Amino acid sequence: MKRRFTDRENKTRRVYHPGPGLSRTSGYKPAIGIGFQVISVSGRIVAMKNFFLTAILFTTVLAGSAIAQTPTPTPVATPAISTVRSGAQTLQDLQSRIASRLASAELRRGQVGVKIVSLTSGKVIFEQNSEKYFMPASNMKNFTVATAIEKLTPDFRFVTSVFAPAAPDPTGTVKGSVRIFGRGDVSISTRFSEGNYYKGLDDLADKIVAAGVKRIEGDLIADETFFSGNPIPGEWEFDDLQWDYGAEISALPINDNAIDISVKPGPSGYSCVVKMTPFNPVIRIMNQCVTSGAGTLRTLKIEKKVDRNIIEITGSLPSGNAGFTGSVTVSRPADLFVALLKERLAAKGVVVTGQTRAVNEKPIGQPEPSVEIAKLESPPLSLVAQKTMKPSQNMYTETLLWTLGENARAAMAAPGGGTVTSTATSADLGLSAVKRFLVEIGVAPDGIIQHDGSGLSRHNLITPAAVVQLYTYMGKQSRFSQAWRESLTIGGVDGTLRNRFKGTRAAGNDRGKTGTIEQVSALSGYVRTAAGEELVFSMVVNGVNETSMRTSAMDEVVVSLANFDGKVD
Secondary structure, three states: OOOOOOOOHHHHHHHEEEOOOOOOOOOOOOOOOOOOEEEOOOOEOOOOOOOOOOOOOOOOEOOOOOEEEEOOOOOOOOOOOOOOOOOOOOHHHHHHHHHHHHHHHHHHEEEEEEEEEOOOOOOOOEEOOOOOOEOHHHHHHHHHHHHHHHOOOOOOOOOEEEEEEOOOOOOHHHHOEEEEEEOOOOOOOOHOOOOOOOOHHHHHHHHHOOOOOOOEEEEEEEOOOOOOOOOOOOOOOHHHEEEEHHHOOOOOHHHHHEEEEEEEEOOOOOOOOEEOOOOOOOOEEEEOOOOOOOOOEEEEEEEOOOOOOOOEEEEEEEEEOOOOOEEEEEEOOHHHHHHHHHHHHHHHHOEEOEEEEEEEOOOOOOOOOOOEEEEEEOOOOHHHHHEEEEEEOOOHHHHHHHHHHHHHHHHHHHHOOOOOOOOOHHHHHHHHHHHHHHHOOOOOOOOOOOOOOOOOOOEEEEEEHHHHHHHHHHHHHOHHHHHHHHHHHOOOOOOOOOOOOOOOOOOOOOOEEEEEEEEEEEEEEEEEOOOOOEEEEEEEEEOOOOOOHHHHHHHHHHHHHHHOOOOOO
């Protein structure tokens, strides 16, 4: 599976290369349509609030001769930044330089919020609208992931359990269905296995084989009941749900809850060549795409049925056309998880006589007795945090939020732990856990308004002051400061900053978190000045249409901080 970048920036500005006549702006939408239903066939509510959907299919024509998703999306490189250091600098010089850059013409119609402080002394170096609200985009991940590191600890591991009515008998037979009880292990993914689609599942299958299982006389059940709530946050925008960065949350995630699809032209007059990876029995591909002559009009269309794992591919691709390569979300990913697991078990000689199915509601009454016959543990949260923050992975962040919620539910269920309403969802409890942590570290109770974990919702609001307070605590006071810092993307080196700051003093120096959705960019983090002073900063720009205008202004400020060789105090 391709390595994915999940800020909307990478969808609108990097994933596609528009052909003639197509504008490459932040308003450009990738051309793929996926239908979305208010209530799924299983009864799960998956619609967003405030949307009235009048059609059961959302279809977009993939037109033009050169629209193609790159196999490995790359963040946009920042326009060249001067690396020349000025002469003697005073703090006033630095402040004037920053103020002048933020007052530039390209930002004048937008809103800019900034706060920069010394990590050592707390002295404010510069601030502008630092207590005002801004849409943060993926800078919201800072709050969710920091809370997870602090409250779950960097050594926390997700556990996937395998339950059976009883241990296998001497012949290796389990009489009855085997239940795979998930707790949100996002590491069963190509992102953790160097692109291997099956390694995580093979590891789980090996655990089952090691338990002595050779035959299961019953079904293989995917149990998603650890989490509760809508699998898609209610305030995500409809067009975001088509892509892997809008993947739904599941207690049994598999390969980021998405599949890879490529559509290429075949011989002229014949069907297009379609490849789905990993190949599986859950997703159905209906290929009616035809290869047309070179130079003819491209009319490729891709449709995903409403809340169904059926993808229809129609239209035509001219010979020699680049075709389409992309990642599409999976509805009910637990179905895919257990279907692929059954195949991997069969490859290891384990026979499953029954079917595969998923359950997402706890049974009424007393559950049937069962024993844990095997379990798989994830890598530590410290690594999961890196795989979440550096590429800005939305589904991972939401899973961490839900895990915080269930951790809080368990704590409240313990003697003397308090009370929790039975209707509280995993997300509800997770949002409360984040808010409690922020109050503990001195963030104003109204410093952020949080609606999801990842920042994909445009209803989220933060203040630069709240971000700086979080970074100050995590960088200076938290006992898990190292795990936090290691989760951040490094300027000019990795993640969403790997193509920014190259050739400047900020490269390899700045550590932080980006955020990008339409008309919104954010950058927060740490940077060390030329004089050796470590600074904490948060910058957010709203209401400026061109992404490059937003990011270049922020990057120039960070480079100015890195170049500063004067005294802060």
